[in-house]
Amino acid sequence: MNNLTHINVKVINPLPFQPAGLSGNADAILHEILALLEAFISTGQNGAIDLHSLPLTAADLELLRATLGDGEVSARIHVIGNTEVRETTYPGVWWLTYYSDEGNVVADLLEVTTVPEILKAPAEDVREGLVRLGDLLGATG
Amino acid sequence: MNEPDTLGAGLAHSGVSRRSFLKFCTVMASLMALPPGAAQAMAAALSQAKRQSVIWLSFQECTGCVESLTRSFDPTLEQMIFEMISLDYQETLQAAAGEAAESARDEAMKSSYGKYLLIVDGSIPTKDGGVYSTVAGVSNHDRLIDAARGAAAIVAVGTCSSYGGIPHANPNPTGAVSVSDIIKDKPIMNVPGCPPIPSVIAGTLAYFVTYGKLPELDHIGRPKVFYADTIHDRCYRRPFYDQGKFAKTFDDEGARNGWCLYELGCKGPTTYNACATIKWNGGVSYPIESGHGCLGCSEPNFWDKGSFYRPLSTPLADNAHIIAAGTLGGIAAGAVAAGLSRKHQTHIGEEK
Ligand code: SF4
Ligand code: SF4
Numbered sequence: 371m372n373n374l375t376h377i378n379v380k381v382i383n384p385l386p387f388q389p390a391g392l393s394g395n396a397d398a399i400l401h402e403i404l405a406l407l408e409a410f411i412s413t414g415q416n417g418a419i420d421l422h423s424l425p426l427t428a429a430d431l432e433l434l435r436a437t438l439g440d441g442e443v444s445a446r447i448h449v450i451g452n453t454e455v456r457e458t459t460y461p462g463v464w465w466l467t468y469y470s471d472e473g474n475v476v477a478d479l480l481e482v483t484t485v486p487e488i489l490k491a492p493a494e495d496v497r498e499g500l501v502r503l504g505d506l507l508g509a510t511g
Numbered sequence: 512m513n514e515p516d517t518l519g520a521g522l523a524h525s526g527v528s529r530r531s532f533l534k535f536c537t538v539m540a541s542l543m544a545l546p547p548g549a550a551q552a553m554a555a556a557l558s559q560a561k562r563q564s565v566i567w568l569s570f571q572e573c574t575g576c577v578e579s580l581t582r583s584f585d586p587t588l589e590q591m592i593f594e595m596i597s598l599d600y601q602e603t604l605q606a607a608a609g610e611a612a613e614s615a616r617d618e619a620m621k622s623s624y625g626k627y628l629l630i631v632d633g634s635i636p637t638k639d640g641g642v643y644s645t646v647a648g649v650s651n652h653d654r655l656i657d658a659a660r661g662a663a664a665i666v667a668v669g670t671c672s673s674y675g676g677i678p679h680a681n682p683n684p685t686g687a688v689s690v691s692d693i694i695k696d697k698p699i700m701n702v703p704g705c706p707p708i709p710s711v712i713a714g715t716l717a718y719f720v721t722y723g724k725l726p727e728l729d730h731i732g733r734p735k736v737f738y739a740d741t742i743h744d745r746c747y748r749r750p751f752y753d754q755g756k757f758a759k760t761f762d763d764e765g766a767r768n769g770w771c772l773y774e775l776g777c778k779g780p781t782t783y784n785a786c787a788t789i790k791w792n793g794g795v796s797y798p799i800e801s802g803h804g805c806l807g808c809s810e811p812n813f814w815d816k817g818s819f820y821r822p823l824s825t826p827l828a829d830n831a832h833i834i835a836a837g838t839l840g841g842i843a844a845g846a847v848a849a850g851l852s853r854k855h856q857t858h859i860g861e862e863k
Contacts (some may be wrong), residue, residue, distance in 0.1 A: 416548065418546075418548060420541050420544070422541045422542070422544075422788075447530060447534075449528055449530045449531035449534055450531050450534060450535075450588055450591075453534060468534060468537060468538060470588065470793050470794060471793075472793045472794075472795075474793055474794035474795065475794070476538045476541075476588065476794060477537050477538045477541040477542075478541075479537070479541070487533065487551055488530055488533050488534065488537070492528075492529035492530065492533075494519065494523065494529060494558075495523075495528060495529050495530075498523060
């Protein structure tokens with residue numbers, strides 16, 4: 371058991387937001403994405419929005435998800451728990467959710483970029499891979 | 512020990528991929544509300560950095576603070592901090608003992624003089640010549656003064672080393688004091704909590720290793736990146752507080768409906784800590800989610816402020832703006848909220 375939802379208690383969402391649980395923050399974030407996309411296209415500047423410390427209700431997140439949707443790319447990265455990388459229906463707008471080993475969300479970001487950094491193979495790791503493969507072929511061939 | 516000396520090489524050496532390292536930096540940057548792009552800068556700076564020499568002294572303490580950092584779930588992101596430091600002395604974790612351990616510490620203090628980070632957990636007893644806690648015949652007081660001399664900075668981990676904590680509680684039989692009561696000429700950061708949240712310990716250490724200095728501190732020495740808001744500012748029960756809906760006993764209708772615990776003695780309104788956002792046990796929950804008020808464990812003298820179950824009488828800190836951002840509605844409020852998440856940001860771009 372690593373999640374409160376496994377405990378059988380009556381939970382009432384205490385946030386008295388109107389209407390239908392929206393705080394207005396999802397809307398603000400969507401407008402910020404618009405601005406980040408404009409900046410990215412005109413200057414090449416990458417952008418990101420950290421969802422972690424924003425007061426978002428479940429309805430806010432739902433609105434964000436529904437509006438941004440799922441695009442063509444999704445990937446999972448297995449390092450100390452999962453990381454989910456999903457492109458939204460707006461190319462260049464990515465939603466990255468980082469999970470701990472126990473499956474809790476430890477960071478949640480929207481990124482505006484061609485390819486999120488964590489997807490790219492790091493140059494040093496590529497070099498080390500070359501050495502390993504070379505060793506393997508040297509040893510067997 | 513013959514370990515690779517840049518952090519990047521060290522990480523590769525111990526099989527930590529660069530992606531997991533970037534993930535660590537992303538999570539830490541997010542917890543500290545640094546600008547989202549900071550993670551990459553942090554990862555780049557760290558991989559070139561040398562492992563930070565750390566000497567960790569445990570004084571009058573219960574080892575809970577070390578447990579908090581090391582015995583959380585395994586493997587954790589927080590534990591990656593151990594890849595970034597060279598822990599040259601830590602009585603609980605080191606394999607060496609006796610003379611060998613003592614001389615390893617003296618050796619590290621000499622070779623990294625002026626550069627090592629000194630971490631202290633536990634308070635320092637001063638009564639009767641400090642006899643109430645000694646290691647190898649040396650009192651905690653004298654050991655602290657000796658080790659502080661060559662330290663670049665000191666981090667007091669836990670409420671005991673930060674403010675005296677439980678040993679300092681009435682009637683304080685050992686004359687326990689905090690690190691900053693004794694050391695006056697070094698930068699000291701307090702990371703209080705009984706114990707502190709593991710990510711908070713790891714995050715502040717990662718900050719020091721990245722930037723070579725302590726983050727911005729509040730008026731009682733706590734890093735603002737983690738301690739700028741009260742539990743009450745970020746409490747999910749806050750809307751009930753604002754509506755005047757309070758649980759009166761632990762089993763009444765209000766308690767069952769998850770109403771505010773203020774009248775049951777919650778110290779959330781006067782307690783600066785990150786429990787409500789970072790939470791405990793790998794992000795599972797924090798005490799108020801389990802139906803118990805905050806004890807105020809990251810504040811000075813928390814043990815002597817009357818009953819944990821008596822309602823606070825002090826006027827509340829003026830932090831109404833935070834929840835206001837959530838209740839105004841509309842884009843303008845959203846902009847306020849988005850701004851809020853950046854309010855703790857330091858100028859990270861300039862700190863490289
Ligand atoms: S008084 Fe305690 S339970 Fe109530 S809103 Fe504040 S922190 Fe939460
Ligand atoms: S909720 Fe309060 S008492 Fe509990 S750990 Fe956090 S600061 Fe300490």
